[in-house]
Amino acid sequence: MVIRLSERWPEVGPDRLLSECVPPPRFADVRFATYLPDPDEPSQTAALEALTDRATKLAAPRRAPTLWSRLRTSRPDPGKPGIYLDGGFGVGKTHLLASLWHESSGPKMYCTFVELTNLVGALGLRTAVDALSSYRLICIDEFELDDPGDTMLISRLLGQLVAAGVELAATSNTLPDKLGEGRFQAIDFLREIQGLAAHFDVRRVDGPDYRHRGLPVAPDPWPDEKVERTAADRPYASCDHFVDLHRHLAELHPSKYGALLDGVETVGITDIRPLSDENVALRMVVLADRMYDRNLPLIAGGVPLDQLFSADMLKGGYRKKYLRALSRLIALARAS
Known part of the structure; x- marks a missing residue:
């Protein structure tokens, strides 16, 4: 069964928040x-x-x-x-x-x-x-x-x-x-x-x-139907429409974004669209970080990932956040 992140409502207590404050798996052995x-x-x-x-x-x-x-x-x-x-x-x-x-x-x-x-x-x-x-x-x-x-x-x-x-x-x-x-x-x-x-x-x-080397080239997006089909075929894969996902993130405290991914081994997102709202963009940055911490492959449809944040966003005060998120999302997409 495909997991819908937009239908999950994780509860995270103080003990879990503190216990998870350790280096992510990517840096567990350094x-x-x-x-x-x-x-x-x-x-x-x-x-x-x-x-x-x-x-x-x-x-x-x-x-x-x-x-x-x-x-x-x-x-x-x-x-x-x-x-x-x-x-x-x-x-x-x-x-x-x-x-x-x-x-x-x-x-x-x-x-x-x-x-x-x-x-x-x-x-x-x-x-x-x-x-x-x-x-x-x-x-x-x-x-x-x-x-x-x-x-x-x-x-x-x-x-x-x-x-x-x-x-x-x-x-x-x-x-x-x-x-x-x-x-x-x-x-x-x-x-x-x-x-x-x-x-x-x-x-x-x-x-x-990295800022002076230019953005990595994003892979071609998948057709939405292929994203949904692949997510259905992979064990413990999630699949959500982009709008459903970012609207759901707005209803959760960011401290719960890690728990939102519990048990997920692949993340699928259909119909990714360019963002114009900075609040939505910053929530996606946090989700990207939690996905990257867990090395979760990303199968993505819609626009190429390097079009997720607008040119104005990439020139603004949060540019470093957006560049980091793009680098991480593109790496996860290439791992899919």
């Missing part, structure tokens, strides 16, 4: 030893060394503060509580971040920035702080501020977690003090953005940038 820095890009080697040093520190048992350590007035500078890898697509930032998580002792958490904001939105700030304050390390992939609400929320969250002794690590395509530019009036939230940036030791990771 380690520092499997990261091969480009010899022509010394910043990659430097980033590897910096995270390896931090992992060594985080692998050691946590020591409780002694009375003497509390009374000492001159203590060595422990450094910033976070490390932030800035660089283009395809230079291995996520590989390094996941390796840090794997090689550090717990309790620890790994999530994308979107997953973190969704988690806090689902739990509430107070509950999230209570739940995460005991963690030793929180790794945040694809750090980006999309709106003023995110800025205020994450500023408060990370400030309280750092005060509780939590170490942070993050990756992004944007320097911390430039977060939010092109998306909202970042200057109005400069104090919060600067406060976030102050938590991190920034390390640039250079290399060939």
Whole structure:
């Protein structure tokens, strides 16, 4: 029987949300030893060394503060509580971040920035702080501020977690003090953005940038009838009309998009259409990320995937999100 994602209403409790905050299957086996820095890009080697040093520190048992350590007035500078890898697509930032998580002792958490904001939105700030304050390390992939609400929320969250002794690590395509530019009036939230940036030791990771190599060529779309027929023939395949799917996503909290794909091994979508609504487009980005995490092949009808987002969208403040989503969707379509 074909699965209809648009007919599913998953319920996701706090325990599941927290338990799923681990590197996705694609990065389950990566380690520092499997990261091969480009010899022509010394910043990659430097980033590897910096995270390896931090992992060594985080692998050691946590020591409780002694009375003497509390009374000492001159203590060595422990450094910033976070490390932030800035660089283009395809230079291995996520590989390094996941390796840090794997090689550090717990309790620890790994999530994308979107997953973190969704988690806090689902739990509430107070509950999230209570739940995460005991963690030793929180790794945040694809750090980006999309709106003023995110800025205020994450500023408060990370400030309280750092005060509780939590170490942070993050990756992004944007320097911390430039977060939010092109998306909202970042200057109005400069104090919060600067406060976030102050938590991190920034390390640039250079290399060939996906944004400058052009989009990958999308495969030809399938006829809708073939999408439906193939989905019916494959075990645990879903198939939905594009409009039904994106309307359904609007009725679900994004923290449930992963659970929406439970038990699915192939995703089929018919009659894909160019998007003009940014809200719809951003929901599709989140779904694409969850599909990519799970390595789900995509069989797609309608317009070619590289026409999903308009030219104006690909020039706007969310262009990095859309480029990443296109790259991932096209890769999943080629895997079908």
